[in-house]
Amino acid sequence: MKRRFNLIYLILACCSLLNPLQIAQSKTSLAHWQKADINWRQYQGSHINVLADEQPAFMALKPYLPVFQKLTGISVGFHALEQSKMRHRRAIDLNKGLGLYDVIPMGVTFLGQAHANNYIEPLADYLNNPQLTDLNWYKMEDISPNSLSLCQIDGTLLSLPFDFSAPIYFYRKDLFEKFNISVPDTYETLLTTKKTLQQALDKDPEYNDMHAFASRTMPGAGLNTWTVLPIMRSYGAQIVSKKLTATSNSHAAHTAIRVYRDLVTGYGNPKNSRTLHFYQIRKLFKEGKLASAFIASHFYNEIDTEKESIIWDKWEAAPLPKGPHSRETSPWAWAFSINAQSKNKSAAWLFIQWATSAQTATLLSTGGSPPRMQVWQEQLFSLVNKPGFNNTMLWVFENATPSYIQSGITLFPEIGEIISHAYSQIFYGADIQNTLDDSNKKIDSILNKNE
Known part of the structure; x- marks a missing residue:
């Protein structure tokens, strides 16, 4: 009974009420996302829980959750924790197969272990399903290849990046x-x-x-x-x-x-x-x-x-x-994966597709470091306006590769x-x-x- 109570309490904690800032962000136009040739509302009425780190990139996403909810009709519980606590909570959920979180934050250092233990879903079937993804709209080619390399093991795509740094x-x-x-x-x-x-x-x-x-x-x-x-x-x-x-x-x-x-x-x-x-x-x-x-x-x-x-x-x-x-x-990419024990995997995929899309990256550009080059070229280089930093980021995008030990080995x-x-x-x-x-x-x- 105590364990059941703790699980219920955890889920309730994920589903915190939206603050006024989040409500204001819900007025953001849906026009860009609606250009995708998919039915965003095919899973309306579903609920997903998202585990997050308290890093700025994750916290920058939180105010825009009402945009996703308005677009899809899917409600979102967003649970952000300090990094060590997040990793502990993630380990409990995945090791015990609880399926409390549908969307899991992922970095390359844990990716190999997660893949070897079948904790997370390979994403190819979701990415290549025209009912769920408009590849022409999503523009995978705009995502930095170096950030994508941190999201796959032996060519299997296991997560999608929304923040890239080094x-x-x-x-x-x-x-x-x-x-x-x-x-x-x-x-x-x-x-x-x-x-x-x-x-x-x-x-x-x-x-x-x-x-x-x-x-x-x-x-x-x-x-x-x-x-x-x-x-x-x-x-x-x-x-x-x-x-x-x-x-x-x-x-x-x-x-x-x-x-x-x-x-x-x-x-x-x-x-x-x-x-x-x-x-x-x-x-x-x-x-x-x-x-x-x-x-x-x-x-x-x-x-x-x-x-x-x-x-x-x-x-x-x-x-x-x-x-x-x-x-x-x-190099490091904070990315999102689908929990293999999720009961709402397709709804979770819609969230990941939305969170890592070009338009969402534009919204998050002052709170994170998007892996999409178009956002940097059209917005961030002029916004930051520091030549040394801008040249350094170009070097990171073009040259940053992980050491073998940090390349996703189990x-x-x-x-x-x-x-x-x-x-x-x-x-x-x-x-x-x-x-x-x-x-x-x-x-x-x-x-x-x-x-």
Whole structure:
């Protein structure tokens, strides 16, 4: 009885009442979506539950739910949670086959596991069904190929992206100009820049509460790994080879993690730099307490107006620095999947098609980072109006590819957890080689066990 009550309570929590802002958004014209040659109202009267992350892109979608409900006659329960809580709730729903949520938020790091366990529906049958999808209207070709690659396993499309980002280098352009500091192009130069910048800040009373640099350090698969893995690749290192061999303790990996450790700890970093969550880094930069940081590119929409941030007109961005091997980043697409246990799969598909369409992407462009190039070319590049950021986003769209370990392999959640805690120990002063050797043995054991 208690379990039944909890499930009922959860569903009710999803179905919160719409606020006045959402009601206002319901007046948005339906004309664009009605150009699609499908019957949007073929499942009117249905109800779907959507699980979401509290990231800005998801929250930007929420006010427009009345538009979808008016278009389709399908009611929507929208349940947004902080990321770790969302992942926990998603795991419970999928592992137990509860089917509480019809639409599930998905990222590539969990995609392989979800596919291997048949947790989510392949989307080809929905996409190619003319009763459900007008492909000419939907324009799949407009979606960034790099973002779509994060939504499939072995050519099977399992989700559709509506937000696309990658870690880039955000910095205070005004401070770099004031102190005559160049934007670093290599990781070694960034180490020097951090020290030089902090020394300049310390000499100016106006900036006595500011730090030069920060990046992710909190352990967890998809947390510190998201910004460590690009530097690993840029130094020629991989955690796991394509032959499924553990290689996380190579000489290149040792060098890369030493450089990253020196970047995120010591002089020039916030006092709690060894446990920084990405939410904290964003907050510090937004409040003018951080001069530079590795942050997800979609962060621009939290700092691009005077209302949102006191540094809205003072920042710029550049690609992550390059290493001796290459310049890399870690692309990420927040996407929507259909829960295999959903009782309303076709209605869920209509929601995903609507949420990832070109017109909806236009509505969400100030709250997210759409994967559709047309929105960037026609609207966002001129709206943001920062040459460095715009060129960086073009580089992300054209060049960003995931590391093999983050390309949807089934074992990433387990391996990522191991290696992220090894990195955390190194940030606290553990011997680099011994720590990497120990974690590599654990990874090797996992790989051998799953042969």
